[in-house]
Amino acid sequence: MISMFNVSRYHPDKTNPNIILNNVSTQFARNESVGILALGGTGKTTLARILSGVERPDIGNVQRHNSLSHPIGSTVGFHAGLSGAQNVRFLARLLRRNVKETTDYCESFADIGPYFHRPIDQYAPIMRARLGFAFSMSVEFDTYLSDGITSAGDHSFRDKCEAALLERLTRSGLILISRHARTLNRFCTKFYALHAGQLLPCSSPEEAQDILDYAGGYGNTYWNEVARNVG
């Protein structure tokens, strides 16, 4: 269970605050796949950071009673000067996972040939993305967190990524924050729309999309009022 209690986050400063989250309280059960639809620039990454504990809210708190992954497909933990194998080994150690199993899985899944043992600064972006996704899938978590990424690389590799993620979701949960309703529809069973700092529960991604569309994007007064009332 991951619980948010009265979470508020303002950005960038308090004198002229842009409200990312406004007094949000909700819970995500361990095995449920939750999709949060949000427009670009409305705080998807901030919400992901707050959920994962990398960033603390200005007000309120987040409690995590089960393991939550780093954002799926993220490559920020890779050091460009190290090889793919070295990066994977260090991250596996930090996550206290079996280093050999993790490395073998990543080498096989990423399928980037000898580049796996070369410094990452020699990688093409697509190879880096493959390795990032491979590492995400190599480690089992109770709940996976995604900042909109559910696959990486070229067409065939994307199918492989989605299949791997769907397989993981048979025993793990997912919190997917995306701006694409269709992506939520594919992976999630419970939905929210992130609007005006509120997580508005929805019955479907289409409803979430309707809310954001009707809200007129970023500033519709009616939906801002609804959001405040929910909060």
Add this chain to the structure above:
Amino acid sequence: MTHFANGMWNWASTIQTIMLREVRCRFAGDPLGYMWAFLVPLLWIGTLMYFFALLGRSPAIPVDTPAFIATGVVPYVLFRYTITSMSRVASTHRHLVHFGGVRGSDLLFAAALLELQNAIIIFAIIWVVLSVAFGPTPIENPLEFINGLLLTAMLGTAVGRFFAILGMVSETAKRMVPVVLRPMFWISGIFFTAPELPSALHIYLQWNPLLHTIEITRSGVFLDYTSSFANIAVPLGFSTVILMTSYVMQSAFKRGRDGMELT
């Protein structure tokens, strides 16, 4: 294993992994790799020895010139590299906070510990070389020597934390760090002892905590040298004040330029 012991074991494992990663990353791509961390201080010592010979200068106390310089350079390197390293890891390894419950404070602690370990290795290398070249060179008061090194490490860690936090808040402040630290090389007793200086300067230099730790280190190493200038209270007090200031800054700013938590 108890919950506490398990937690400590995990924490120690995290610190060790971060240290190993820093060893691999710092000079990644260079053929000599991490050897540079030891070579640069040794080259400094060699350069200073050259200038001592060129200027016909000898230490004010009856000890070998290389040993005298080494007891100044090693604490200085420990202090300086700890600060630089802590600022660097705060940015280069910052994204590790996404993985396995790594905290910013773990990154800073690992960097400081690695620099202490490096300083001990550098000192050991120098002492082995000196012992081979000039015969056995005993450390007269090992406890005082260790005290000097630990005080220097503590000082470097406190100042390093301060600058690491400042660097996360302001890019300008980050760029100013080397400029601010540069004078420390000239005023910290690397190539002189405090009693050599005119007493008029003592009034000012007594506030330099690094000069005190270098004096303490030298007093521990050499039989014929006991510094009347060194005062343990100065580095202790300075470290405490600057460490507290770093926590106040952290509390005041909360987030860095990128919106992430400060440590």
